[in-house]
Amino acid sequence: MAAPETVMFEEEFARINRICDRLRSDANAQVVFIVDKNGQLIAASGDTEHLDTTSLASLTAGNVAATGGIAKLLKEKEFATQFHEGEKANIHIQIVGQRVILVVIFDQRSSLGLVRLRVRKASDELNKVFDTLVAKARQPGAVKVLEEITDEDIENLFNE
Amino acid sequence: MSFINYSSREINCKIVYYGPGLCGKTTNLKYIFANTAPDAKGKMISLATETDRTLFFDFLPLSLGQIQGFRTRFHLYTVPGQVFYNASRKLILKGVDGVVFVADSQIDRMEANIESLDNLRENLADQGYDLDRIPYVIQYNKRDLPDIAPVEEMRALLNTKGVPDFEAEATNGRGVFATLKAIAKLVFMELKRSRGG
Numbered sequence: 001m002a003a004p005e006t007v008m009f010e011e012e013f014a015r016i017n018r019i020c021d022r023l024r025s026d027a028n029a030q031v032v033f034i035v036d037k038n039g040q041l042i043a044a045s046g047d048t049e050h051l052d053t054t055s056l057a058s059l060t061a062g063n064v065a066a067t068g069g070i071a072k073l074l075k076e077k078e079f080a081t082q083f084h085e086g087e088k089a090n091i092h093i094q095i096v097g098q099r100v101i102l103v104v105i106f107d108q109r110s111s112l113g114l115v116r117l118r119v120r121k122a123s124d125e126l127n128k129v130f131d132t133l134v135a136k137a138r139q140p141g142a143v144k145v146l147e148e149i150t151d152e153d154i155e156n157l158f159n160e
Numbered sequence: 161m162s163f164i165n166y167s168s169r170e171i172n173c174k175i176v177y178y179g180p181g182l183c184g185k186t187t188n189l190k191y192i193f194a195n196t197a198p199d200a201k202g203k204m205i206s207l208a209t210e211t212d213r214t215l216f217f218d219f220l221p222l223s224l225g226q227i228q229g230f231r232t233r234f235h236l237y238t239v240p241g242q243v244f245y246n247a248s249r250k251l252i253l254k255g256v257d258g259v260v261f262v263a264d265s266q267i268d269r270m271e272a273n274i275e276s277l278d279n280l281r282e283n284l285a286d287q288g289y290d291l292d293r294i295p296y297v298i299q300y301n302k303r304d305l306p307d308i309a310p311v312e313e314m315r316a317l318l319n320t321k322g323v324p325d326f327e328a329e330a331t332n333g334r335g336v337f338a339t340l341k342a343i344a345k346l347v348f349m350e351l352k353r354s355r356g357g
Contacts, residue, residue, distance in 0.1 A: 013168075039219075058235065059205065146164070146352055
């Protein structure tokens, strides 16, 4: 009954990280990160040490969900792109393949036009990786960790 | 919808605290936040109005122990309880792995409890979930207040399916962690079951 889980494997994680790294450098951005629509951070690239990426991920997904709600009321499928301009930092939010959110944070060293252009290219590449991930996760035995959970494991969760 | 990351060896799950306005959802999260070791929690975010009513959601990321070498992380969310925020409540239920229904034990809030529970069922159905088939627990909160309904009565009204339920006083923490533990266990049991384990 519960929705199928999102699964990330090492190979695809490396590919996604490479796409994020390249996007950050091509777009001259400070930080690039990817969030699933439920607010889980999937990958991040750039100077994230001073950033609370968990909170950013949750708030971005909330923002996208709220905007999606507005779209629905206006009988639009979605508003796939959002842009917020600040005094120093700007944030570009793009829904990729209706499933994940690609976020680019940049300053005056880049421009909205450049970010848009590079995001488009990265989105196509990301879509391919996520297609592979979905297919892989569906294979029987793909998510062994869940099958192997014991009742004892669950009990012990709270005893540590 | 849980997120299993083989690369960082993490299992992430989403739990939503639901219930009528002022039943103590945010208070539950605040107590958990205040009583969890600093390295096991992230920042608590509250998107609230100027009068401290939840506007969109509260959010608290929490780490529990390990399972099969994977770190378990829970994202706890609350919904805004006030009736007119229904559009927001619906959004927050997206991708939920487990639900805690926080009921207000005060007699004059029984109608609000029932209304909110019906609303939960409807909003879940809109997202393709069936409340009877997802990890779900009930908390009877505010047991420390006067003019409260007996637990048996609340159970008959709100817990006809006999899901795990707990008495609580979220302001002083009684029952808060028992509720959280119960829902976390149910979420993992469901994850295991969903993969035929």
